[in-house]
Amino acid sequence: MKIGIIGGTGDIGKGLALRLSNKHEIILGSREASKACEVAEETVCTLGERNCASLCRGVSNEEAVRDADIVVISVMFQHVAPTLAGINSKYLENKIIISPVNPMGRKDGYFFFNPPAEGSAALAIEKMLPQSAKIVTAFNNIAAHKWTLLDEELDYTVAVCGNDVEAKKTVMKLVSEVSKLHAVDAGPLAVAGIVESLTPLVLNIAQNNGMKDVGVHFS
Amino acid sequence: MKIGIIGGTGDIGKGLALRLSNKHEIILGSREASKACEVAEETVCTLGERNCASLCRGVSNEEAVRDADIVVISVMFQHVAPTLAGINSKYLENKIIISPVNPMGRKDGYFFFNPPAEGSAALAIEKMLPQSAKIVTAFNNIAAHKWTLLDEELDYTVAVCGNDVEAKKTVMKLVSEVSKLHAVDAGPLAVAGIVESLTPLVLNIAQNNGMKDVGVHFS
Numbered sequence: 001m002k003i004g005i006i007g008g009t010g011d012i013g014k015g016l017a018l019r020l021s022n023k024h025e026i027i028l029g030s031r032e033a034s035k036a037c038e039v040a041e042e043t044v045c046t047l048g049e050r051n052c053a054s055l056c057r058g059v060s061n062e063e064a065v066r067d068a069d070i071v072v073i074s075v076m077f078q079h080v081a082p083t084l085a086g087i088n089s090k091y092l093e094n095k096i097i098i099s100p101v102n103p104m105g106r107k108d109g110y111f112f113f114n115p116p117a118e119g120s121a122a123l124a125i126e127k128m129l130p131q132s133a134k135i136v137t138a139f140n141n142i143a144a145h146k147w148t149l150l151d152e153e154l155d156y157t158v159a160v161c162g163n164d165v166e167a168k169k170t171v172m173k174l175v176s177e178v179s180k181l182h183a184v185d186a187g188p189l190a191v192a193g194i195v196e197s198l199t200p201l202v203l204n205i206a207q208n209n210g211m212k213d214v215g216v217h218f219s
Numbered sequence: 220m221k222i223g224i225i226g227g228t229g230d231i232g233k234g235l236a237l238r239l240s241n242k243h244e245i246i247l248g249s250r251e252a253s254k255a256c257e258v259a260e261e262t263v264c265t266l267g268e269r270n271c272a273s274l275c276r277g278v279s280n281e282e283a284v285r286d287a288d289i290v291v292i293s294v295m296f297q298h299v300a301p302t303l304a305g306i307n308s309k310y311l312e313n314k315i316i317i318s319p320v321n322p323m324g325r326k327d328g329y330f331f332f333n334p335p336a337e338g339s340a341a342l343a344i345e346k347m348l349p350q351s352a353k354i355v356t357a358f359n360n361i362a363a364h365k366w367t368l369l370d371e372e373l374d375y376t377v378a379v380c381g382n383d384v385e386a387k388k389t390v391m392k393l394v395s396e397v398s399k400l401h402a403v404d405a406g407p408l409a410v411a412g413i414v415e416s417l418t419p420l421v422l423n424i425a426q427n428n429g430m431k432d433v434g435v436h437f438s
Binding site: 108110111112113159184185186187188190191193194195197198200201202204205208209211214215216217218219 | 330332410416421430
């Protein structure tokens with residue numbers, strides 16, 4: 001499968017490249033293609049040192065979308081609309097779009113969920129996409145820092161939301177190929193806001209209780 | 220400590236009576252005191268069979284509040300206002316009030332978070348209490364059914380929210396006395412809605428993935 005990542009030089013892009021590029025083609029997109037190329041080269045190097053093959057390259061955000069079967073939007077919520085506006089929307093048609101986006105803010109020393117009027121980033125992003133695109137939320141609650149620590153397992157539950165049953169199944173299968181992540185069907189897109197809001201919650205729990213890289217397990 | 224439970228014949232009341240009445244006085248309140256008495260007697264019986272002492276009694280909701288140091292509001296959100304309206308508010312003054320209340324709904328086969336205009340049950344309940352009362356949220360995400368299964372450990376994280384630092388500490392200590400519950404400071408009351416919304420999420424995860432009594436762990 002070809003997985004294109006908008007904002008692919010961030011933790012999720014780096015992490016997916018390191019953890020999946022031996023099984024899938026990972027296409028890292030960036031506003032600056034040269035930056036994405038660098039990260040892709042680093043990934044190939046790192047995996048090469050471990051005698052692992054790596055199919056990974058860096059391109060512009062638009063090329064990453066164009067060439068992908070599945071697109072991951074890995075930019076902060078406020079950057080999603082301008083970034084998508086710079087991409088030919090026909091490249092997004094019929095594709096599965098994964099949103100790990102969590103709109104949040106910080107004040108008085110704590111993090112809070114700061115959703116748009118639609119109730120969640122996912123529902124707002126859905127409106128920005130062609131109707132034929134199938135948006136699914138995943139990877140929302142994984143500590144950013146953990147993604148790139150290749151020797152550490154990601155042992156968390158990933159709550160996946162979406163309205164297209166087949167797209168959701170595809171994403172759940174993909175999630176479960178990453179380290180020890182365990183994907184669960186968390187319901188339709190209508191409840192994605194709950195999953196997004198978990199990220200400010202785990203950040204509060206981490207800072208208030210002297211914990212590091214807090215993740216979520218449902219069991 | 221004297222712990223009074225409004226709606227004490229529900230799962231949380233029964234569970235706290237079974238799991239804490241050997242250490243604390245548990246005062247179960249109910250609209251029908253006779254029903255609370257029955258549950259209290261059952262508790263004493265059950266623990267007696269295990270050679271455990273149990274300090275537990277059943278009374279009216281108002282008496283449960285009057286006699287308690289800490290009050291737990293264990294009724295559905297829509298019943299909180301009418302129930303509190305029937306209790307002399309002076310009995311609530313200066314007390315720690317624990318809210319495990321999660322406002323939610325169900326439609327099209329999934330559960331959703333259905334908060335009042337304040338953003339959470341906790342913030343709405345705060346307005347119904349005397350200013351001197353210290354509201355803290357806890358026990359929001361524990362599978363109802365599990366509370367009363369005395370042979371099963373409750374091995375979950377309990378995210379505790381509140382604005383009064385001392386009250387929050389007291390509640391966290393109390394939570395950690397129950398089975399294997401692990402209390403964490405999840406921030407001020409302003410973010411309690413996130414914790415409340417986790418309950419419809421875990422219900423969706425349970426029903427969509429063939430899981431039972433799903434709980435939450437942060438680690």
